[in-house]
Amino acid sequence: MTPRQKTILSVVIGIVIVFIILSIFLRKPISKPVSLEMWGVIDDSEVFTPLINSFQKNNPNISIHYVQKDLATYQNDLLKAFAANKAPDIFMLFGNWLPSYQDKLEPLNLKKDKDLNSLIISQTFPQVVQDDLVNNDFLLGIPLSIDTLALYYNKDIFDYYNIALPPKTWDEVASLIPKLRKINSQGQVTRAAIALGTSNNIDWASDILSELMMQSGNSLVNKTDQKVTFDEPVTQNDFKIIPGEEALKYFTQFANPKSSLYTWNNSFPNSVSAFSQGKTAMIIGYNQAQNAIQKETPSLRYGIAPFPLLNNNKEKINYARTMNLVVFSRSSQLKEAWQFLKYLSQFDNSQYYFLQTKNPPARLDLISLAINDSRTGVFASQILTSRDWYQIDHQEISTIFNEMIESVVLQNISPSQAISTAASRIELLWQQKLKNQ
Secondary structure (H helix, E strand, O other), rough: OOOOHHHHHHHHHHHHHHHHHHHHHHHHOOOOOOEEEEEEEOOOOOHHHHHHHHHHOOOOOOEEEEEEOHHHHHHHHHHHHOOOOOOEEEEEEHHHHHHHEEEHHHOEOOOOOOOOOHHHHHHHHHHHHHHHEEOOEEOOEEEEEEOOOOOEEEHHHHOOOOOOOOOOHHHHHHHHHHHHHHEOOOOOOEEEEEOOOOOOOOOOOOHHHHHHHHHHHOEEEEOOEEEEOOOOEEEOEEEEEHHHHHHHHHHHOOOOOOOOOOOOOOOOOOOOHHHHHEEOOOEEOOHHHHHHHHHHHHOEEEEEEEEOOOOOOHHHHHEEEEEEEEEEEEOOOOOHHHHHHHHHOHHHHHHHHHHOOOOOEEHHHHHHHHOOOOOHHHHHHHHHHHOOOOOHHHHHHHHHHHHHHHHHHHHOOOOHHHHHHHHHHHHHHHHHHHHHH
């Protein structure tokens, strides 16, 4: 070969080598297929399938399988899955359940994540979400919805008695009891004015009582000091009261035959069913109750109004329950699981979820849309004034609250003693949980 040919050959070989090297380094790595399992309650697979399909278009290597679980057995299913090391990568938790599962969760570091930080969270979600999900610059999960307690009333019964508007305050509720309550010749209540006063047949009894305590001027616990506060006195209008005691006393009066507010007892079915069957004119419930009413009595004419206020309470405060998606700490696909959660939290996807489910939204920029919705308007209008309280073990605390209520109604224990006992039990539970961590 001539020197010129040798030079040309060397140049060609060099170009080929450079091309091969560049193609190796610039070639996109083939992503390994990843499979995620997600458990949820309330929402069926039809809600998430379009969202999953949309996500998978941009992430073809990630497949997601959604499983709807029965709410009644959900926590037992989770515990069994944890024990067998078969827990889902992603699962749903109510906000007040989070402390019980915190050691099972993989939080997102808001100081290191490229998509979310503390400022974005505060600008995107209301205070109740931040209280539930943000812990020392770590995000425990992504909120799907925020439900609040409201007053349901039977329109046919209200129309019959020429009651044009639902009550706005608890005094107005009390004034309606003699008119709406039905009592037979044996002195038995055959139709309640409102379902309140007991715990075993009142849906969300502990949550309703919690909101009454909050309205009475108490946050129920001091998380920083790890202390119960609903048994401590506060000053209102120059008088000292114990908010927990006052709220419990008021709540249980509705089941006290000696009280003028008596209208409910343990002979009734659970409150949502009683309302669906026309056995009570009013109940307190979450937005979720509408699904049960629709299933049991689709033709029922009812309205929804804000949770009644105490007459002397100028500041609105509501009790909220967030629904969140979290990542299992022992998942082998932590990055991909959080990638999907962040995708769901985006505006368009959150809006789609709201429109499909009519669960009150978690994002601030969707609240105005929800307020104008006939189904969710009342619940959404209470989100910004809503709060939750830290419950170290929601199941145990719910049991303590229910037993506190029943001790007053059935055992004639004074509200003062019942509140004191419940507070001591919760503080002991708190100490035991912290000791075992």
